[in-house]
Each structure stands twice: as C-alpha cells, then as structure tokens.
Amino acid sequence: MATDSAVSVGPAPARRLLTLIVPALAVGVASALVLLGISLLAEQLQDVLWQTLPDALSVGRYSSLWMIVMLTATGLAIGLVIQVVPGRAGPDPATMGLVDPPLPPGVLPGLLVVTVLALAGGVSLGPENPITAANIALACWAGRRFAPDTPAALWLALAAAGTIGALFGTPVAAALILSETFASRAEPGALWDRLFGPLAAGAAGALTMTLLAHPSFNLSLPDYTHTHWADLLSAIVIASAGAVLGMAAVYAFPYVHRAFRAVRHPVPTLTLGGLLLGLLGALGGHLTLFKGLDEVKVLAADPSGWSAGEFAVMAVVKTVALLIAAACGFRGGRIFPAVFSGVALGLCAHALVDGVPVALAVTCAVLGVLLAVTRQGWLSLFTAAVLASDSTLLPLLCVASLPAWLLVTGRPQMQLHRDGTPLR
Numbered sequence: 001m002a003t004d005s006a007v008s009v010g011p012a013p014a015r016r017l018l019t020l021i022v023p024a025l026a027v028g029v030a031s032a033l034v035l036l037g038i039s040l041l042a043e044q045l046q047d048v049l050w051q052t053l054p055d056a057l058s059v060g061r062y063s064s065l066w067m068i069v070m071l072t073a074t075g076l077a078i079g080l081v082i083q084v085v086p087g088r089a090g091p092d093p094a095t096m097g098l099v100d101p102p103l104p105p106g107v108l109p110g111l112l113v114v115t116v117l118a119l120a121g122g123v124s125l126g127p128e129n130p131i132t133a134a135n136i137a138l139a140c141w142a143g144r145r146f147a148p149d150t151p152a153a154l155w156l157a158l159a160a161a162g163t164i165g166a167l168f169g170t171p172v173a174a175a176l177i178l179s180e181t182f183a184s185r186a187e188p189g190a191l192w193d194r195l196f197g198p199l200a201a202g203a204a205g206a207l208t209m210t211l212l213a214h215p216s217f218n219l220s221l222p223d224y225t226h227t228h229w230a231d232l233l234s235a236i237v238i239a240s241a242g243a244v245l246g247m248a249a250v251y252a253f254p255y256v257h258r259a260f261r262a263v264r265h266p267v268p269t270l271t272l273g274g275l276l277l278g279l280l281g282a283l284g285g286h287l288t289l290f291k292g293l294d295e296v297k298v299l300a301a302d303p304s305g306w307s308a309g310e311f312a313v314m315a316v317v318k319t320v321a322l323l324i325a326a327a328c329g330f331r332g333g334r335i336f337p338a339v340f341s342g343v344a345l346g347l348c349a350h351a352l353v354d355g356v357p358v359a360l361a362v363t364c365a366v367l368g369v370l371l372a373v374t375r376q377g378w379l380s381l382f383t384a385a386v387l388a389s390d391s392t393l394l395p396l397l398c399v400a401s402l403p404a405w406l407l408v409t410g411r412p413q414m415q416l417h418r419d420g421t422p423l424r
Contacts, residue, residue, distance in 0.1 A: 020197035023147070024158050028204025031135040031162030035205075036213055038112060038131060042119035046290075049120055062286035067122070068278035071289075074121025075274020078114045078330065079267035085110030088266070093331050094257050094416045096129060098374075099160045099181065102140040102152065103133055114331050122289035123277060124321035125332020128167050132333075135159040154197065161198035162205035168386075169215040171202030176378035217386045219300035219343070224359040224390050231396060234356045235364045238349050239400035242342050242368020243407040245315065249323040250372055250414045254422050256327040261420070266329060273328030277321055284317030291332070292318065292340030299340075303347050303358050311348035315341050322373075326414065334414065338373040339383065342366030359388040360396065367397055368404045375413050377405065 049070060054061045082089045087107030090096070103111070115130040139159035140152050161174035168174075178198050209215055263269040281288055287295040299306075299314075306314075322337040346365030350358050363384040370380035384397055412422035 017193065017196045020154075021200055023143075023150075024162075024197045024200035025204045027135075027139050027155070027158040028162035028165065028201035028206075029208045030138070031159055031201070032166035032205040032208035032212075034135055034138070035127065035131050035163060035166045036209060038116060038127060039119070039213075042116045042127075045116060045120035046122075050122070064282035067281040067286065067289065068275065071122055071274040071278030071281060072271060073274070074117060074123060075270040075272070075277070075328075075330075076267065077121075078117050078274075079265075079270035081110060081114050081117070082266040082270070082329070085113070087111075089114045089331060090130075090133065092416075092418075093129065093329065094253070094327060095418055096133065097415055098129055098132055098164075098177070098333065098335075099136070099156070100133060101136075102156060103137045105137055105141045108134050108137055111331060118325075118330050118332050119291060121274075122281065123274075123325050123330050123332060124289065124292065124318060124337045125325045125330055125334065126291040126293070126336035128163070128333030128335055130331045130333070131167075132160055132163045135163045157198045158201040161202040164205075165202030166205035166209040168206070168217065168383075169210050170206050170386075171199055173379065173382055174202030174205075175199050176382055177376060180376060180378055217383070218389045219297060219362070219387050221300060221359040221362060221388050221390075222303075222357070224357050224388065224392050227392065227396065230355070231357065231360055232399060234349075234353075235360060235396040235400035236403050238346060238356070238361055238364040239368040239371075239397075239404040240407060241349070242345055242365040242370075243372045243404040244368075245319055245341065245345060246338065246369040246372025247408060247411065249319050250408075250412055250422075252323055253327055253414050254412070254416060254420060256323055257416060258420055260328040270329050273324055273330065276324050276328075280317050280321045280324070284314050284321075288314055288317045288321060288340070291336040293336050296340045296343045299343055299347060300362065303350060306347070306351070308348050308351035311344050311351055315344035315348060318344060319369075334373050335370070335379075335383070338369045339366055339387075342369035342384075343387075345369065359390060359393060363388050363393055363397060364400045367401055371401065371404050372408045373414050375408065377401065 050061055054066050059066050089110035090103055090107045111130050136156050136159040139155040143150055143155035164174040164177055165171040175195055260269050318341045342365040343362050346362035350356050350361040367380050367384040412424055415423045
C-alpha cells in the first residue's frame with residue numbers, strides 16, 4: 001500500500017528507499033504539529049468551559065448539573081456546525097476506521113472544528129480518527145500538488161504513520177498497525193521495504209511530539225515482579241472479561257446507530273447524544289468524561305481509592321458513553337476511551353481479588369477491551385504492554401490474547417457499512 005512505486009519484483013533498491021526519507025520526515029513532523037495544535041486548542045477551550053465559565057457562574061465545575069448542561073450544549077454546537085459547514089464535517093463516523101482513503105480537503109475545517117469542540121466538551125472519544133483523517137487528506141493534497149507522479153497510497157501511509165507515531169509517542173505503534181494492513185494485501189516486496197517510509201514518518205512524528213509535549217502512556221503501576229501459576233488463569237479470565245465488555249458495545253453499535261439515525265437531522269441527534277452523555281457523566285462521575293487519557297492516570301495513581309463496585313460502574317459507564325458518542329455522530333476515535341474502560345475493569349478485578357497484581361489486571365483488561373473495539377491485535381498488545389512498561393508481563397499478555405481473540409474474531413466490528421450493517 002505504502003510504496004507501490006518503490007516495490008516491484010524483489011526487494012526495492014536502496015536508492016529508491018532513500019528518496020522516501022525527506023518526504024517521510026516532512027509528513028511525520030507536519031502530522032505531529034497538526035495533532036499538537038488541535039490538542040492544545042482543545043485544552044485551552046476545555047479550561048474555559050470546565051473551569052473559567054462554571055467558576056464565573058458559581059456552579060460546581062463537575063457538578064451533575066454542569067456536566068449535563070455542558071455535554072448537551074456541546075452536542076448542540078457540534079450539530080449546528082455539521083449542519084452548516086461544507087461537507088458536513090466528513091462522512092458518518094460510524095462508517096470510518098482509523099486509516100481510510102483521503103477525504104476532500106474542503107471538509108477538513110469543519111471536521112477539525114467539531115473535533116476541538118468534542119475534545120473540549122467532554123465527549124468520550126479521542127482525537128485519533130479525525131486527526132489521522134485530516135493528516136491523510138492534507139498529505140495526499142500536497143502530494144498531488146508537488147509530486148503528482150507519486151502514488152496517493154504512499155502519502156496516505158506516511159500521514160497515517162506520522163499521526164499514529166505522534167499519538168503514541170513511538171513509531172512502533174505505527175509500524176505494528178500498518179504491518180497488519182500490509183499483511184492483508186497481496187503486495188510484492190519485503191515487509192520492511194514497504195514499512196521503510198512509514199517508519200521514518202512515524203519516527204519523525206513521535207520525536208516531534210516527544211520533544212514538544214512529552215506524552216507518556218506509562219501509568220506507573222506497581223511493579224510486577226514474578227509470574228505465578230495463578231497469574232496465568234487471572235490473565236486469561238480478565239482479558240476475556242474485557243473482550244466480553246467490548247463486544248457488548250460492538251453488538252449494540254448498529255442498533256444504537258440506527259436509533260439515532262432515525263432522527264434524521266444532526267442538530268437534534270447530537271443534542272440528544274450530548275444529553276445522554278451528560279447523564280452518564282452524572283452517573284459515573286467526571287472521570288468518565290473526555291477522551292480518558294488523563295483521567296485514567298488518576299485512577300491508576302490510587303488503585304485502592306475506589307471500591308470494586310465503583311470501578312465496575314466507571315468501566316460500564318465509559319463503555320456505554322463510547323458507544324453513544326460513536327453511534328450518534330460525534331467525530332473522534334475509540335482507542336483512548338477503550339483504554340479507560342479496560343483500566344477501570346482491571347482495577348475492579350484487583351479490588352475484588354487483591355491477590356491479582358494491579359499491573360497484570362489492568363494490562364490484561366485493556367488488552368481484551370481493545371481487541372474487541374479495534375480488532376487490531378498488535379495495537380492492543382502494544383498499548384497494554386506500554387501501560388505498565390514491564391517486559392515480565394509480555395508472555396502473560398500474549399497467552400491472554402489467545403482466548404480473547406477467539407471471542408472477537410469473525411464477529412461484527414465497531415464499524416458499519418454505509419447501509420448500516422457491521423463490518424466483519
């Protein structure tokens with residue numbers, strides 16, 4: 001996909017791979033800067049909406065009333081933007097994956113505006129899908145303008161890799177995701193030839209983000225020091241439970257999507273979706289709002305700070321919030337909210353059976369939920385592993401992934417065809 005022009009029969013010549021370095025680095029840096037700019041803008045608006053404004057109105061920042069009002073207003077605002085902007089901020093997000101064909105450049109302003117509003121307003125979605133889509137569209141537009149003889153698939157792969165590398169702070173995530181994509185296509189050439197350009201773009205994106213923003217997925221969980229036989233059973237059970245939780249949302253997805261689509265207008269649809277998200281926030285607490293990356297660190301910092309029941313409620317509420325947000329038309333990604341659901345479920349398992357190590361419970365639960373929601377095996381393993389940054393857990397995670405994968409493979413995905421039927 002990424003280097004059709006550089007790969008013919010047999011390995012690509014080194015000189016052709018060398019020509020990819022400059023455009024790959026440029027696309028990777030630009031992709032990271034777009035992500036960083038949107039993230040900073042959303043953070044500034046979030047401070048206004050959730051601190052400055054409620055303080056000025058003498059309302060509790062995360063009171064139930066303010067959460068309901070703010071999420072409803074966010075849905076209304078996004079619905080109005082989608083209604084009036086050219087291209088309606090892109091296709092129905094329920095039909096979009098993480099890496100898709102390029103969108104027309106004209107839809108990007110609206111897409112980025114609604115992404116900022118969703119991130120700042122507390123919607124339970126991450127930035128990964130719309131930012132990746134925007135970067136792919138920009139890279140393909142620039143490629144057609146400045147290098148018209150270069151295949152569009154190359155620019156798509158570079159932009160996707162640069163964005164994913166910036167999101168995770170490492171090019172490894174981009175390489176793992178794209179390797180799954182390449183493996184599904186019958187293309188000639190060595191895998192590393194096809195990954196050469198995307199890996200350079202991913203490295204550039206990751207380094208740019210690391211130098212400017214210092215992102216970290218490490219939750220500073222207690223060290224996992226030694227593997228016991230009981231841990232093997234715990235890993236399998238918890239990962240499978242995470243997969244079941246994720247699959248519950250996956251199976252409900254087309255029905256919830258169909259119910260929202262029956263409204264037939266983005267303004268009432270997203271306003272209703274925002275209201276439901278606000279009610280869920282009031283039920284689960286303010287930690288179940290937003291994309292979940294900062295909030296999950298709060299949970300992990302105090303594994304004994306909540307009861308098993310409270311962790312279970314947060315896991316279920318976040319999963320339902322992800323389901324509603326993705327089905328009703330909010331633009332955003334599902335990886336970060338799914339991580340929150342997994343962490344809450346893992347901490348619930350630890351609270352129920354304190355003999356289960358925290359790091360084991362959290363990483364296995366995240367693994368299971370991500371396998372169900374993303375259907376990306378390498379991404380799920382990688383994300384679960386980096387949360388604990390402990391190589392001792394890797395064998396257990398690999399074993400736990402097997403029964404969890406059997407639960408999800410061949411079943412509906414959390415993405416729909418245009419006719420509303422789920423992908424498989």
